[in-house]
Amino acid sequence: MLIGCSGWSYADSFESGGWLKVFYPDAKTKKLQYYSQFFNTAEMDATFYEKFYMYMTKSTFTAMTRATPDNFQFSIKVPETVTHDKRLDVTKGAMALLDEFLDKISPLKSTNKLGAVLIQLPPSFTVKEFQNTEEFLDRLPSGYDYAIEFRNPSWNTEGPWEMLKHYNIAAVMSDSPEQDNLQFLSQAIVTANHCFIRWHGRQVKPRYNYLYSREELKL
Numbered sequence: 001m002l003i004g005c006s007g008w009s010y011a012d013s014f015e016s017g018g019w020l021k022v023f024y025p026d027a028k029t030k031k032l033q034y035y036s037q038f039f040n041t042a043e044m045d046a047t048f049y050e051k052f053y054m055y056m057t058k059s060t061f062t063a064m065t066r067a068t069p070d071n072f073q074f075s076i077k078v079p080e081t082v083t084h085d086k087r088l089d090v091t092k093g094a095m096a097l098l099d100e101f102l103d104k105i106s107p108l109k110s111t112n113k114l115g116a117v118l119i120q121l122p123p124s125f126t127v128k129e130f131q132n133t134e135e136f137l138d139r140l141p142s143g144y145d146y147a148i149e150f151r152n153p154s155w156n157t158e159g160p161w162e163m164l165k166h167y168n169i170a171a172v173m174s175d176s177p178e179q180d181n182l183q184f185l186s187q188a189i190v191t192a193n194h195c196f197i198r199w200h201g202r203q204v205k206p207r208y209n210y211l212y213s214r215e216e217l218k219l
Contacts, residue, residue: 002041002073002115006198008032036068041075041115043198047101048077048120062107073115075147075196076105084122087129088136095139102141109144116170116196119148127154130163137167147172147196164191176200 009031012020024031035042046052064074079101086094108114140146148164149172150156164171170192202210 004039004041004043005035006043006045008035008042030067032064032067036072040069040071041073043075043077043118045077047105048080048083050079050081053079056104058104058107061105065107065111065113068113070112073113074108075115075118076108077118077120083119083125087125087132088119088121089132090135090139094136099141102144114144116145116147116194118172118196119146120172121148121150121152123151125150126152127157127160130160133160134163137163137169140167140169145192145194146170147192147194149174149196149198161189161191168192170194170196172196172198174198174200175202 010018012018012027020027024034032042047056078098082088082094082097082101086092086097088094102109102117105114137146137148146167147170150160161171168191171189173189173195175198199212200210
């Protein structure tokens with residue numbers, strides 16, 4: 001089992017949601033190296049945002065492997081150009097962009113530090129785009145643990161879950177505030193030999209600032 005946070009580098013001040021002196025001892029702390037002493041995984045979502053991703057190179061991910069223990073793994077979010085701009089449409093170049101992404105993060109895979117490859121879809125992405133989704137999944141390179149996060153309730157039917165089972169892709173389970181209308185993502189739907197659970201917290205404001213009780217975690 002791998003347990004970690006969605007990232008390891010946040011604004012420094014506590015007032016702005018930062019971890020300085022809440023988790024990190026001081027401003028000189030090497031964050032990833034320190035973080036990996038307490039957790040064995042981290043989700044990296046900076047790759048999702050083009051404004052950050054465009055400046056990343058293989059060296060970025062090589063440095064991450066060197067800063068973490070041998071048993072540490074990163075789950076990496078697929079760029080928004082694939083999921084939100086091209087909307088998984090292989091006829092519009094979505095697969096070519098994914099191939100570029102997988103090549104860029106290859107230092108993680110070659111050192112056995114790549115966990116899940118997270119495909120997070122926008123709320124506007126409905127089951128009407130089932131065919132594009134299936135064509136995309138059918139062309140995914142083998143040898144990776146993929147996880148897909150549907151964020152529109154229209155996907156909560158047997159067809160999509162069977163599709164994910166066919167391709168051994170994990171359906172992301174998400175615990176979120178009720179107003180997100182994502183309660184269906186909290187169902188224990190097993191579609192692969194690996195799973196991906198995101199704990200967002202259950203309050204709307206301040207977002208993500210939620211402390212789960214032991215009883216809630218047991219559930």
